[in-house]
Amino acid sequence: MLGINGLELVVLVLIAVMVLGPERLPEYAAQLARLVKGLRRMATGAREQLREEVGPELDEVDWRKLDPRQYDPRRIIKEALLDDVEDAFKPVNSGAPRPVAPAVAPAAVRPALSVPVGPRLSAGQSAPYDLEAT
Template identity: 45%
Template sequence: MFGLTVEKLLLLGALAAFLIGPRRLPTVAAGLRRLIVRIRSYGAVAQDRLRDDLGIDAAQWRELDPRRYDPRRIIRAALLEDAVPTRTPPPSDRSGTSGRP
């Protein structure tokens, strides 16, 4: 997500444990957990309010997605539509000669 790998997260955890100390670490972790829960609840409340105020659900939002109107996507779709192979008639011997010398 932010370029965090398992190694970086372990390093951050070890650094936090060293800087905060073993006595205060559980208190800080509990406070961080409460902060994350509060932020998630604010997001859920905001999402519910938007849904109620606008009256649009997720399926309708997908229909309004502006990425659907990307010119590159429209051109690609149009070019692929016309790319259906057409059958050409087999070549015939219509050179105008009747086969006589």
């Protein structure tokens, strides 16, 4: 309650009694009661107006789930990092049989790879350098 404990509240009431005096204290207490009732009436009216405008969806909202105090950034980051690790270790095709890697064939049986090879540089010649490409 506004960071005031019981002892501090008692001290504030005693100071109010001394400052206001016993003849004005009931008048100010009645004004405070009217203020509190008016604030409650306004809050109730705002709640009812919101309920009318939003409709029955307002009753279905789980407000505890939307409370920002429940979010712990350390837990969220930890879960996000662990999700990535778990996804990395999951097999891609969990139900499909895994293909068997072919045995390495001898060099004589292996087909030649067709990789385009450019002109060879002579010994001591520097590689071409494109200024616009870097």
